[in-house]
């Protein structure tokens with residue numbers, strides 16, 4: 001059982017770093033196996049100026065009476081003025097909390113937040129083997145914009161296509 005979703009804070013940096021590390025132990029879907037974003041990198045992301053980063057966590061209660069993030073999602077644009085209108089979306093949920101709607105809930109918050117922040121489009125790059133993620137984005141209204149052949153490589157050398165999902169945030173888009 002989770003406690004609920006709330007915006008991610010800079011103070012969540014350590015816990016979010018650990019969550020992303022745990023999720024990356026089991027799959028390369030966040031970028032690589034054993035991806036090790038440092039706490040400083042995550043703190044920098046979480047400290048991005050308002051209207052740039054839209055980040056949410058879903059927390060679960062700890063035995064000590066605290067709360068710990070078990071799901072994280074963000075939308076964030078790159079540094080260039082030419083692509084500042086497009087936020088790239090990332091979602092990660094601890095394996096013990098999946099298939100309970102956590103990812104969908106966080107993605108919904110990120111979509112709303114990115115719309116409010118003035119982003120024009122959202123983008124997500126997904127491994128073609130990542131059935132759960134493709135379903136998550138499709139259910140949230142994203143469309144398959146492109147399939148890029150052999151963009152990703154598994155540990156055993158297998159090449160995997162990348163599915164690029166997009167969502168227009170324009171009125172009627």
Ligand SMILES: CC(C)(COP(=O)(O)OP(=O)(O)OC[C@H]1O[C@@H](n2cnc3c(N)ncnc32)[C@H](O)[C@@H]1OP(=O)(O)O)[C@@H](O)C(=O)NCCC(=O)NCCS
Pocket residue numbers: 023027029030089090091092093094097098099100101102103104105124125126130131132133135136139
């Ligand atoms: C992808 C991920 C975020 C989904 O999180 P989640 O909390 O389990 O997702 P939800 O419970 O909200 O489910 C969303 C939809 O995906 C479906 N889904 C979830 N897991 C699934 C699975 N293993 N196989 C098929 N469909 C699945 C759900 O049934 C639901 O669709 P529905 O509404 O039609 O039933 C989670 O599996 C994860 O963290 N994976 C590793 C990291 C990753 O791949 N991130 C995405 C890259 S950006």
